[in-house]
Amino acid sequence: MLISAAEPLLFVAALESGYGKIRVLHGIDLTVAPGEVVALLGPNGAGKTTMLRALSGLLPVNAGQVRFGGRDMTNATPREAARAGLVHVIEGHRVFTQISVTDNLLLAGYDLPRGERAARVEEALSFFPEIAEKRHERGGALSGGQQQMLTVAQGLVRRPRLLMLDEPSAGLSPVLVDRVLNVVARLRSQGIAVLLVEQLLEKALAAADRVYALVQGHIVLEAPTSEANLPQRLERAYFGHDSHAAAAG
Template sequence: MHTSAHEDLLQVQRLNAGYGKIQILHDVDMAMRPGEIVALLGPNGAGKSTLMRAISGLLPWMSGDVRFDGKSLHRASPRDAAKLGLVHVIEGHHVFTQLSVQDNLALAGYDIARAERQQRIQDALAFFPEIAQKRHDRAGALSGGQQQMLVVAQGLVKRPRLLILDEPSAGLSPVLVDRVFEVAARLRDEGTSVLLVEQLVEKSLALADRVYAMAHGEIVLQADTNESNLQGRLEEAYFGQHA
């Protein structure tokens, strides 16, 4: 089960956020510890992407707090969060199609010293041999799935301690979905935490250590993924009392 707060890498505490006067998130609590994969599941419109944007600094909060490695991220920009090690790979993010794969990755590490940046690019490409072979090609010449891999690789250049993947399987073939999930597992093995927002419920539960489920902007379930009858509990959480 979940550990105590002082062992957490990420703590979301009674977080309320939304767009303008429209509140989407309602008193959301969540925590992650180092080196684990947590799946965040829920139907469309549940508030998952809003929560990710609020955590990573893309969306201001109405109230509550997000703490990363003990430090509050209140008023922190996405750049501030990334410098601390919290990196958000956003659904639908596009690459610079006229630039090479290599240059796209270099841009992701623009604020890192050149020698260090080159090493990080090498390390990121090692996760994706499909695009490593095309590092000097224009990103626009990659397939849609390969461009999605490049987006994830851009996040890896920042050497995250926590990587937020928002629907990384969107638009990918089953083979490439498996590749992205393999990368997530390797990152966990190397000590990186991964917060995975996905529609592929069975695959996500097979990969993750723990799961949170959202509905109507609230956390309606949290559990270890090895708990019995988890699928049934998820369906109840989605469609039961919160229907």
């Protein structure tokens, strides 16, 4: 089935997931439209990383449904998700330190034809001139911020339809945070959707079109980022002053 104009790129309904017998997510409903930037916010331990892992196939979906691009992707494998264009950039600097920047990116496209891989690597590097200049240096020679850029670039090699970023600002200086989040704006301008997990509230709201707040495994708020008093509503939602029903309305 092809995606219709009315159907979101990502459609999540009543999703439940967790670790073994420990249920972390409880009936999550969430959508992302093509080319939309959606921020998933919440306090530590709310289940944000669990959410991304369930969507990308790293954790089982125990109940509910995930549809992506008009296809049922519930419990798809990570490889199936990535091939469909649902790409997850995992939190932390996950680069191979002993091989070059270019080889790190080539590995991200390991299953693509050689000529296609080379083109995708150049495309990804065009987002990050800082690491393009260091393409022949070992991954371990990059600064922490540059390694984070390389991690995002690895995701871009897959040419995603939806890029899921888990805390891309972690450990970065304010200047580098802006540099990484500027890439989010560029992706949106190219029609690529982004689901952004971020602790820096002000930065996330500036980058996103809509926001979901996740608290103790429940969505407690969904709103456009243009809404007045949104930071105050988020703060109340985090600390339980909004009921689930009122906050989600």
